[in-house]
Amino acid sequence: xxxxxxxxxxxxxxxxxxxxxxxxxxxxxxxxxxxxxxxxxxxxxxxxxxxxxxxxxxxxxxxxxxxxxxxxxxxxxxxxxxxxxxxxxxxxxxxxxxxxxxxxxxxxxxxxxxxxxxxxxxxxxxxxxxxxxxxxxxxxxxxxxxxxxxxxxxxxxxxxxxxxxxxxxxxxxxxxxxxxxxxxxxxxxxxxxxxxxxxxxxxxxxxxxxxxxxxxxxxxxxxxxxxxxxxxxxxxxxxxxxxxxxxxxxxxxxxxxxxxxxxxxxxxxxxxxxxxxxxxxxxxxxxxxxxxxxxxxx
Amino acid sequence: xxxxxxxxxxxxxxxxxxxxxxxxxxxxxxxxxxxxxxxxxxxxxxxxxxxxxxxxxxxxxxxxxxxxxxxxxxxxxxxxxxxxxxxxxxxxxxxxxxxxxxxxxxxxxxxxxxxxxxxxxxxxxxxxxxxxxxxxxxxxxxxxxxxxxxxxxxxxxxxxxxxxxxxxxxxxxxxxxxxxxxxxxxxxxxxxxxxxxxxxxxxxxxxxxxxxxxxxxxxxxxxxxxxxxxxxxxxxxxxxxxxxxxxxxxxxxxxxxxxxxxxxxxxxxxxxxxxxxxxxxxxxxxxxxxxxxxxxxxxxxxxxxxxxxxxxxxxxxxxxxxxxxxxxxxxxxxxxxxxxxxxxxxxxxxxxxxxxxxxxxxxxxxxxxxxxxxxxxxxxxxxxxxxxxxxxxxxxxxxxxxxx
Numbered sequence: 104x105x106x107x108x109x110x111x112x113x114x115x116x117x118x119x120x121x122x123x124x125x126x127x128x129x130x131x132x133x134x135x136x137x138x139x140x141x142x143x144x145x146x147x148x149x150x151x152x153x154x155x156x157x158x159x160x161x162x163x164x165x166x167x168x169x170x171x172x173x174x175x176x177x178x179x180x181x182x183x184x185x186x187x188x189x190x191x192x193x194x195x196x197x198x199x200x201x202x203x204x205x206x207x208x209x210x211x212x213x214x215x216x217x218x219x220x221x222x223x224x225x226x227x228x229x230x231x232x233x234x235x236x237x238x239x240x241x242x243x244x245x246x247x248x249x250x251x252x253x254x255x256x257x258x259x260x261x262x263x264x265x266x267x268x269x270x271x272x273x274x275x276x277x278x279x280x281x282x283x284x285x286x287x288x289x290x291x292x293x294x295x296x297x298x299x300x301x302x303x304x305x306x307x308x309x310x311x312x313x314x315x316x317x318x319x320x321x322x323x324x325x326x327x328x329x330x331x332x333x334x335x336x337x338x339x340x341x342x343x344x345x346x347x348x349x350x351x352x353x354x355x356x357x358x359x360x361x362x363x364x365x366x367x368x369x370x371x372x373x374x375x376x377x378x379x380x381x382x383x384x385x386x387x388x389x390x391x392x393x394x395x396x397x398x399x400x401x
Numbered sequence: 402x403x404x405x406x407x408x409x410x411x412x413x414x415x416x417x418x419x420x421x422x423x424x425x426x427x428x429x430x431x432x433x434x435x436x437x438x439x440x441x442x443x444x445x446x447x448x449x450x451x452x453x454x455x456x457x458x459x460x461x462x463x464x465x466x467x468x469x470x471x472x473x474x475x476x477x478x479x480x481x482x483x484x485x486x487x488x489x490x491x492x493x494x495x496x497x498x499x500x501x502x503x504x505x506x507x508x509x510x511x512x513x514x515x516x517x518x519x520x521x522x523x524x525x526x527x528x529x530x531x532x533x534x535x536x537x538x539x540x541x542x543x544x545x546x547x548x549x550x551x552x553x554x555x556x557x558x559x560x561x562x563x564x565x566x567x568x569x570x571x572x573x574x575x576x577x578x579x580x581x582x583x584x585x586x587x588x589x590x591x592x593x594x595x596x597x598x599x600x601x602x603x604x605x606x607x608x609x610x611x612x613x614x615x616x617x618x619x620x621x622x623x624x625x626x627x628x629x630x631x632x633x634x635x636x637x638x639x640x641x642x643x644x645x646x647x648x649x650x651x652x653x654x655x656x657x658x659x660x661x662x663x664x665x666x667x668x669x670x671x672x673x674x675x676x677x678x679x680x681x682x683x684x685x686x687x688x689x690x691x692x693x694x695x696x697x698x699x700x701x702x703x704x705x706x707x708x709x710x711x712x713x714x715x716x717x718x719x720x721x722x723x724x725x726x727x728x729x730x731x732x733x734x735x736x737x738x739x740x741x742x743x744x745x746x747x748x749x750x751x752x753x754x755x756x757x758x759x760x761x762x763x764x765x766x767x768x769x770x771x772x773x774x775x776x777x778x779x780x781x782x783x784x785x786x787x788x789x790x791x792x793x794x795x796x797x798x799x800x801x802x803x804x805x
Contacts, residue, residue, distance in 0.1 A: 117797075155615045172404070172619055180616040186608025188415075202407050203617040247613070 104167045106131045106255050106286030107152060112161035114147055114310075121147045122158070123310040129286045129303075131254070134277060136301035136318070137290040140396050144310040145290050146183070149257055152288075153180055166254055176205040179253035183260040183290075185244045189233040193224070193243055196232055197250060204251035211250065218246045222272060237264050245273060249280065256280055257288045262296060274300060294389040304388075306395060313395050318388070325391045328358040329384040330367060336376035343367055353380065404618045408626025409633070416597055416634035425593060426638045429586060430645040437653050456525065457485045457497030458532075462504050468535035471528035482513075489515060498529060577724075579646060580751030583674055586642055588713040588744045591681050594635040595710050596703060598689040601627055603699035620782045628686045632679070639678045643671050670750055673760070680767040681743030684774055685710065691778035694785040695793055712740030716748055727753035737763045739770040 107129035114122040122144040129135040139145050150156045152163055154170040163170065166177060187196045194215060201211035219225040222242050232240060241264060249256060258277070262270050277300060280287050289301060297304060297318075304321065306314035314321055332338075333353045343362025348355040358367060364383045371378060386394075416422055454474045459482050460466070469476040477494060479485035485497040499511040510529065512521065531551050538547045560568040605611045614623055689706050696702035716723065716735070723732055727749050735741045736749060742763040749755050785793065 150612075153616045155612070172622070175617055178616055180613060182609050182612040184609040186605075186610040186613075188610070189608075199407075199411055200613060200617070203404055203614065 104131070105129060106166055107135075107288070108164045108167075109148075109152070110161050110163070112148070112151055112158040112163060114144075114151060114156070114158050121310050122151070122307075124161070125305075125307065125310070125312055126161075127305045127312065127315055129255075129288055131286050132281055132284045133302040134281050134287045134289055134300050136297040136304035137288055137307070138292070138294070138297055138304055138392065139307040139313075143307045145307060146259065147310075148307070149180075149259060149288070149290060152257065153178060176251060177254045179204075179248040179251065179256040181244055181248040181256075181258045181261055183263070185241055187232045187240060187243060187247070190231060192229050192231055193219075193235070194228045196243065197247055200247045201250045204253075206251050214250050215246065218250060221276075222246065238266055238269050241265060242269060242272075245276070249276075253285070255286045255288070257290070259290045260292065261289070262291065262293055294387065294392055298388045306392065308396050314391070321391065322385050322388065325386050325394070327384050327386060328360065328362075330356050330358070330364050331380065331382040331384055332356055332371070332378065333380035334371075334376045334378050336374075338376060339374050341367060341370050341374070343370070355384065405622045405626045408618065408623060409630040412601060412627050412630025413633050415601075416631050417637065419597075421593070422597075422634065422638065425589060426641050429582070429642050430649060433645070433649040433653070437649075454525075455494045456528070457488055457494040459485055459497065459499045461502045462500050465500055465533070465536045467539055468532055471531050472524070474525065474528040476528070476532055486513070489513065496525075500533070577751040579650070580670060580747050581720075583642065583646065583670075584744045584747035584751075585717065587639070587674070587678055587681070587747055588717070590635055590638055590678065591685050591713045591743065592710045594631055594682050595685040595689040595706055597631045597634075598628065598686045599693045599702045599706055600699055601631065602690055602693035603696065603702045606693065607698060621779065624687075624690055624779065624782055628683070628690060632682050632686060635682050636675070636679065639675060643674060670747075673750065674747065676764065677743035677746060680764065680771065681713070683771045684739055684767060685713070687771065687774040687778040691774070691781040694778070694781040695798060709740050712738070713744050715741055716745040720748070723748055724752060733759060737766050739763075739767045742767060 105128040107127075109125060109127050111124050111126050112122055113120060113124055125144075125148060137145055137148065147156070151158050152165070152170075154163075154175070165174065168174060170178075188199075191199070194212065197215045198208055198211045201215070202208065206214070216225065216228070219228055222245075224239065224242055224246075227235060227239065232243070235243065241261075245261070248258070261273055261277075265273065274296075277287055277289070289297065291297060301318055303317050304314065305312060331353050332355075338347070338354070341356070343359055343366060344356045345359050346357035348357070356367065358364070368378075368381055371381070455477050456474055457477045457479050458465070459479050466478065469478070477488075479488065479497065482497075482499055485494070485499075488494050489497055496512065496514040498513070501507075501509060501511060504510065510533070512529075534551055535547055538550065542550075562568045602611075605614060618626075688709055689702075692705045693699075693702045696705060722729075723745075726732070732745065732749060736745050736755065736759055746755060746760065746763060781798070785798075
């Protein structure tokens with residue numbers, strides 16, 4: 104059973120479709136990247152997943168059922184712009200928000216101690232939120248998101264404002280969540296983080312789905328017809344290579360549409376040069392993002 | 402625990418721990434206790450001296466030589482102003498006055514004192530006045546008539562019921578004090594409660610905590626919990642005042658007496674006070690919630706809420722007019738107008754008998770407006786609570802409300 108099943112949802116404001124016929128699913132035990140430029144409709148999509156706003160048409164099921172007030176406790180959400188009660192202490196903030204997710208005070212405090220300890224924040228337990236740094240506040244917010252052991256965790260730009268140490272800490276915790284069989288939706292602009300963490304992605308632009316599926320498959324789909332070659336000897340003209348670009352330490356060979364990298368490798372070997380490195384060029388997700396979004400902007 | 406109850410408890414505890422709330426709640430009892438204490442200290446320090454005050458006078462008309470004892474004041478005759486001045490310098494007398502030859506035609510009395518003062522002390526003025534009157538009338542009219550001329554009126558007013566019986570409530574300034582003070586505190590409580598609702602919702606919207614809350618609870622649960630939680634805190638505040646008023650009044654009346662002992666709490670006042678607070682608060686709170694939903698910042702919301710919270714304080718601007726004409730049709734209309742009704746009815750209760758039909762009409766209109774306000778606020782919250790940035794224009798709000 105998928106953790107999230109979205110069936111052709113549409114949402115319009117003032118006759119403008121903000122989300123247009125979006126359909127996707129998120130499996131349990133995976134980290135799913137929800138990516139897109141600013142104003143693409145990511146936040147509106149997330150709000151519909153959480154039943155904060157209703158779609159004009161289409162439907163959303165979470166863990167096999169329509170989200171209700173009771174089942175909201177299965178969800179953990181960390182919004183992009185984070186805020187907590189500035190005058191409350193760390194522990195009181197956590198306990199109050201955990202209680203709204205159905206936890207009793209005793210279990211919430213016990214679990215909070217455990218997570219504060221795990222994140223190195225236990226010493227700040229009695230401090231007021233306003234006394235914490237932005238990064239520390241973000242860690243507290245993450246604790247609030249997962250304290251009630253949700254089955255589905257939605258994280259909107261979780262790394263913004265975090266130092267490298269805390270970024271690594273959160274990444275490890277995300278992977279732990281996935282390993283525990285939870286579904287994690289990661290909405291971010293940081294494509295390197297998506298490449299590192301996500302199993303599958305949905306890229307949306309202007310409310311429409313523009314890329315959806317397994318990240319490796321998508322990257323291979325966008326593989327450019329070129330190879331990188333580091334060699335010793337004299338490079339002769341190779342059949343099927345239309346252009347040779349020389350870079351520092353390697354050359355990039357651009358292939359014609361009918362030639363595969365395997366064929367080029369065979370032809371290079373037959374010329375007798377020493378090949379130190381032969382690599383099929385794959386674009387980064389950032390390049391794919393720019394290409395896809397760029398096309399849609401044109 | 403039910404999520405609405407959790408929000409209710411959180412908001413109640415959060416509100417009663419606010420410094421502003423604590424100060425406002427304790428202001429009435431503490432200030433009243435302070436006033437009673439200060440009265441006792443001041444009256445203890447400035448107790449009138451046991452010895453008789455001696456005031457000198459120079460009679461340049463002749464014939465002012467009787468009635469020289471006026472209460473605790475003794476009037477001492479001097480032959481010339483110079484002799485009287487010497488006595489004043491030696492502190493044999495506290496002051497002196499001269500009755501000039503043309504006194505009968507001008508009424509002028511020349512008074513000489515050693516210490517600067519704003520106005521003559523009433524006791525001194527009365528003593529001199531009575532001394533002059535008594536001497537002028539001596540031998541011409543009976544002594545009893547002189548006494549009546551000096552204090553001609555002791556007005557005793559009795560209010561009768563429609564059946565001609567003596568009414569339970571007799572009115573008077575003593576009746577006005579408690580509703581006036583309570584009305585003022587009620588206005589403050591309504592305004593502050595509205596501010597608390599705006600701050601609670603506005604801050605959560607401003608710092609995006611709202612999104613986390615709405616991922617756990619519904620808009621309805623959030624609004625109900627908040628409005629009732631803050632409302633209970635406000636009610637607790639009013640309860641402290643309502644309980645402390647009779648206690649403080651008893652204490653003040655027994656220890657100070659005088660005018661204080663004439664202060665009365667109008668019948669049904671306590672019940673109506675709590676009722677109007679509750680209804681007024683609910684109306685202001687639901688509208689404040691709606692205003693907070695459409696506003697980008699807390700400051701903007703507070704500015705917008707001023708449009709209706711101003712009516713809570715408005716009756717005090719026209720206090721003297723309400724006092725003079727408490728049953729004017731204008732005040733009757735504003736007693737039914739929901740935003741001004743809670744405070745205005747409280748004030749009028751102290752000045753006149755507010756007819757039952759007016760009370761019923763004003764309570765009915767308040768209830769209807771609360772129901773309408775709830776529906777409106779719920780729609781605004783659902784539509785605008787998660788919209789940030791520029792405040793929507795009125796036309797856009799109306800269009801979205803029509804769409805539902």
